[in-house]
Amino acid sequence: MAxxxxxxxxxxxxxxxxxxxxxxxxxxxxxxxxxxxxxxxxLNDMTFGEPGAETNSxxxxxxxxxxxxxxxxxxFRTAIRENRAGMNSAQLKKSYVLGMFWFIFSEVMFFFVFxxxxxxxxxxxxxxxxxxxxxxxxxHLLWPGFEFDWPTMQTPQxxxxxxxxxxxxxxxxxxxxxTSMAFGEVEHWWHWLPMWNxxxxxxxxxxxxxxxxxLLENNRGKLNLWLGITVALASVFLALQVLEYHxxxxxxxxxxxxxIYGSTFFMLTGFHGFHVAMGMTMLLxxxxxxxxxxxxxxxxxxxxxxxxxxxxxxxxxxxxxxxxVYIF
Amino acid sequence: MGEHHHGPAKGLKRWIFATxxxxxxxxxxxxxxxxxxxxxxxAMIIRAELFQPGLQLVEPGFFxxxxxxxxxxxxxxxxxxxxxxxANWMIPMMIGAPDMALPxxxxxxxxxxxxTFLLLASTLFMEGGAPAFGWTFYAPLSTxxxxxxxxxxxxxxxxxxxxxxxGSINIVATVWNLRAPGMTWxxxxxxxxxxxxxxxxxxxVMPVLAGAVTMMLMDIHFGTSFFSAAGGGDPVLFQxxxxxFGHPEVYIIILPAFGVVSQIIPTFARKPLFGYDSMVYATxxxxxxxxxxxxxxxxxxxxxxxxxxxxxxxxxxxxxxxGVKVFNWITTMWRGAMTFExxxxxxxxxxxxxxxxxFTGVMLSMAPSDFQYHDSYFVVAHFHxxxxxxxxFSMTGAVYYWLPKWCGRMYSEPMGKIHFWISFxxxxxxxxxxxxxxxxxxxRRIPDYASQFADFNMLSSVGAFIxxxxxxxxxxxVISTIVAGKPVSDDKVWExxxxxxxxxxxxxxxxxxxxxxxxx
Numbered sequence: 128m129a130x131x132x133x134x135x136x137x138x139x140x141x142x143x144x145x146x147x148x149x150x151x152x153x154x155x156x157x158x159x160x161x162x163x164x165x166x167x168x169x170l171n172d173m174t175f176g177e178p179g180a181e182t183n184s185x186x187x188x189x190x191x192x193x194x195x196x197x198x199x200x201x202x203f204r205t206a207i208r209e210n211r212a213g214m215n216s217a218q219l220k221k222s223y224v225l226g227m228f229w230f231i232f233s234e235v236m237f238f239f240v241f242x243x244x245x246x247x248x249x250x251x252x253x254x255x256x257x258x259x260x261x262x263x264x265x266x267h268l269l270w271p272g273f274e275f276d277w278p279t280m281q282t283p284q285x286x287x288x289x290x291x292x293x294x295x296x297x298x299x300x301x302x303x304x305x306t307s308m309a310f311g312e313v314e315h316w317w318h319w320l321p322m323w324n325x326x327x328x329x330x331x332x333x334x335x336x337x338x339x340x341x342l343l344e345n346n347r348g349k350l351n352l353w354l355g356i357t358v359a360l361a362s363v364f365l366a367l368q369v370l371e372y373h374x375x376x377x378x379x380x381x382x383x384x385x386x387i388y389g390s391t392f393f394m395l396t397g398f399h400g401f402h403v404a405m406g407m408t409m410l411l412x413x414x415x416x417x418x419x420x421x422x423x424x425x426x427x428x429x430x431x432x433x434x435x436x437x438x439x440x441x442x443x444x445x446x447x448x449x450x451x452v453y454i455f
Numbered sequence: 456m457g458e459h460h461h462g463p464a465k466g467l468k469r470w471i472f473a474t475x476x477x478x479x480x481x482x483x484x485x486x487x488x489x490x491x492x493x494x495x496x497x498a499m500i501i502r503a504e505l506f507q508p509g510l511q512l513v514e515p516g517f518f519x520x521x522x523x524x525x526x527x528x529x530x531x532x533x534x535x536x537x538x539x540x541x542a543n544w545m546i547p548m549m550i551g552a553p554d555m556a557l558p559x560x561x562x563x564x565x566x567x568x569x570x571t572f573l574l575l576a577s578t579l580f581m582e583g584g585a586p587a588f589g590w591t592f593y594a595p596l597s598t599x600x601x602x603x604x605x606x607x608x609x610x611x612x613x614x615x616x617x618x619x620x621x622g623s624i625n626i627v628a629t630v631w632n633l634r635a636p637g638m639t640w641x642x643x644x645x646x647x648x649x650x651x652x653x654x655x656x657x658x659x660v661m662p663v664l665a666g667a668v669t670m671m672l673m674d675i676h677f678g679t680s681f682f683s684a685a686g687g688g689d690p691v692l693f694q695x696x697x698x699x700f701g702h703p704e705v706y707i708i709i710l711p712a713f714g715v716v717s718q719i720i721p722t723f724a725r726k727p728l729f730g731y732d733s734m735v736y737a738t739x740x741x742x743x744x745x746x747x748x749x750x751x752x753x754x755x756x757x758x759x760x761x762x763x764x765x766x767x768x769x770x771x772x773x774x775x776x777x778g779v780k781v782f783n784w785i786t787t788m789w790r791g792a793m794t795f796e797x798x799x800x801x802x803x804x805x806x807x808x809x810x811x812x813x814f815t816g817v818m819l820s821m822a823p824s825d826f827q828y829h830d831s832y833f834v835v836a837h838f839h840x841x842x843x844x845x846x847x848f849s850m851t852g853a854v855y856y857w858l859p860k861w862c863g864r865m866y867s868e869p870m871g872k873i874h875f876w877i878s879f880x881x882x883x884x885x886x887x888x889x890x891x892x893x894x895x896x897x898x899r900r901i902p903d904y905a906s907q908f909a910d911f912n913m914l915s916s917v918g919a920f921i922x923x924x925x926x927x928x929x930x931x932x933v934i935s936t937i938v939a940g941k942p943v944s945d946d947k948v949w950e951x952x953x954x955x956x957x958x959x960x961x962x963x964x965x966x967x968x969x970x971x972x973x974x975x
Contacts, residue, residue, distance in 0.1 A: 256684060
């Protein structure tokens with residue numbers, strides 16, 4: 128489409144911010160495409176490929192991912208430098224705030240799916256598979272002997288004596304765990320990792336808030352100390368989560384192949400853990416910016432604020448997880 | 456920041472490094488038109504195979520790949536990006552903003568799309584072929600029985616979602632934050648309103664789609680059992696999750712079209728839009744209702760009767776705000792000083808044909824009768840009346856309407872009118888008979904059919920070829936306008952046009968509204 132030279136702006140008028148053209152988007156696209164192509168190839172090699180065949184899928188994936196992360200690093204560095212150079216108008220800052228807010232809303236919807244799946248399965252699918260109601264009438268024939276309870280300690284497949292006995296084709300074999308993640312014996316409560324994780328994550332929401340107060344009081348030491356503690360708590364949480372997964376696989380027999388209980392458990396806690404790792408990275412970046420660059424002032428600290436909103440969001444998701452995955 | 460107010464960069468750099476909303480909008484529009492032709496080519500293969508009963512041109516497996524890719528490319532590659540392109544071009548100009556709120560992210564939203572569709576289209580050449588499970592990709596067809604290319608399809612959907620979410624966040628931030636002084640909420644042009652609400656729908660449901668394909672990915676590669684009853688999951692669960700995305704998705708497609716029609720009809724009726732407030736409230740109501748009607752796509756899966764009733768009544772409710780809209784468009788035309796330029800023809804075509812599609816929608820929404828229509832060609836006829844005669848007609852009208860503003864040149868009116876009449880006749884010839892074959896029992900998504908459906912299918916194929924061919928005329932008209940159209944002398948272009956976008960120079964300068972205009 129034809130365009131023409133923009134007219135000069137009369138002096139003394141408020142001007143909007145319009146950034147220069149930028150190569151960051153196309154660079155991010157290249158990184159994304161390579162990593163996605165690589166990741167899909169890795170998975171297809173694993174599931175459909177010949178065992179032991181030499182492919183370059185991993186190389187493509189790693190290179191793409193590195194490229195993408197490097198681009199994001201440059202992108203955020205540019206955005207931070209622009210702000211520190213005073214280029215951002217109050218209006219643009221508000222656009223960033225709106226952007227972060229609605230991004231978190233989209234993340235809420237992402238978790239909403241998996242929680243909905245959990246409730247749908249627990250409230251409707253399970254009883255139907257066990258033959259309850261009109262919707263379950265046929266399941267007496269398909270899955271005779273299947274009793275539903277939650278956590279599901281016996282899959283319908285196991286109820287009919289394994290994959291050979293099931294009337295419906297599928298490619299999976301599903302082995303139930305011997306022990307679930309639900310709260311066990313009261314006298315061993317201190318062994319129960321989810322409780323410690325809850326304590327840690329809830330405290331970290333408080334510590335990040337104290338760090339924010341320090342920032343508002345222009346107290347740099349308080350900000351650095353409490354933000355550092357928050358990052359440390361986040362890493363302890365992730366370490367405990369890894370420990371929990373290790374226990375699940377080695378001690379409880381709870382795996383991704385454990386039927387719907389294992390599926391929902393790992394999906395919800397896995398994506399939550401991934402978001403904790405993202406949030407921790409964000410907070411770590413803000414911490415480094417504060418201790419090394421002396422960034423942020425009491426009235427201009429969007430990077431810190433956005434990260435702490437994100438952190439409160441993952442905390443709220445954890446509370447939901449704790450209630451509906453571990454307790455009830 | 457005076458140094459920013461320069462013209463566009465030279466050559467390819469201008470497009471690849473673009474942060475200008477008009478350039479990005481232009482790229483979206485051209486990209487979506489390319490996808491429209493690609494998806495259209497797949498449709499031509501489908502209609503050629505269905506020209507007569509029996510298997511003659513393609514293998515049934517390939518036929519399934521064609522129906523799948525046709526649907527995916529038209530929905531995600533043609534219609535959605537075309538309206539995003541329109542939003543990019545028009546929203547800043549309509550609300551008196553200099554650009555979109557987050558211009559670099561805007562560029563990323565666009566540039567994700569071409570490689571993603573390259574990835575999706577490349578599945579056609581992969582071992583096992585492209586996805587062949589329909590654009591709705593129901594499990595277990597898309598999990599247990601899927602070709603290996605499904606993994607690439609899944610990641611392509613992730614990327615599309617990423618692009619849509621970033622684009623929507625941008626639109627939300629622009630409309631919230633960049634309205635010119637005096638541009639209050641209830642003065643916003645309806646196209647801006649409909650897109651604002653659409654952006655919220657996208658932010659809310661694209662993550663749901665991402666969740667659905669992620670669960671597929673886990674079931675296929677990591678042994679989970681979300682959609683497998685043997686492990687305690689449920690294939691119907693997939694349909695619930697998919698349609699929780701899918702039903703708002705159809706309004707994501709049609710609401711911007713409503714906005715376009717609400718801009719164009721007042722211009723050529725030379726009357727303000729009738730019932731502006733009610734249009735805004737109707738749009739919001741439709742958006743709200745779209746979240747609580749998803750299971751009307753799955754009446755026949757064996758839902759409890761209470762579910763069937765709830766989804767039936769909720770769905771029927773949608774006819775009310777939609778009826779308000781149709782009423783308002785007609786009342787806007789009532790006693791107007793009407794002229795029938797090409798954009799107006801497409802919009803009147805929209806009102807008539809979309810209403811027909813809406814009526815068949817009401818028929819389909821009734822659970823008892825849906826048991827008869829489900830998965831028949833009646834459904835195909837219904838959604839092509841709303842997708843093609845709805846979304847695509849309004850988009851075509853929008854291009855004719857704003858093209859003179861974009862490039863400063865007038866398209867050929869006779870050629871535009873011929874384009875309209877050929878596509879109107881071709882479209883109806885293609886899809887009207889499908890109502891009858893559907894009611895008579897012809898199922899959708901099959902390459903062969905019983906011989907009693909032969910005559911109507913032949914008519915349908917002829918109509919599809921005519922409609923497809925008319926797009927070449929459209930392409931020719933647009934290109935010849937850009938290259939050699941008669942320059943437009945009046946900035947306003949259309950006598951009856953209202954709105955900020957008509958107050959700027961024609962063609963619209965590279966940067967509009969460096970100084971915010973005052974809206975009275």
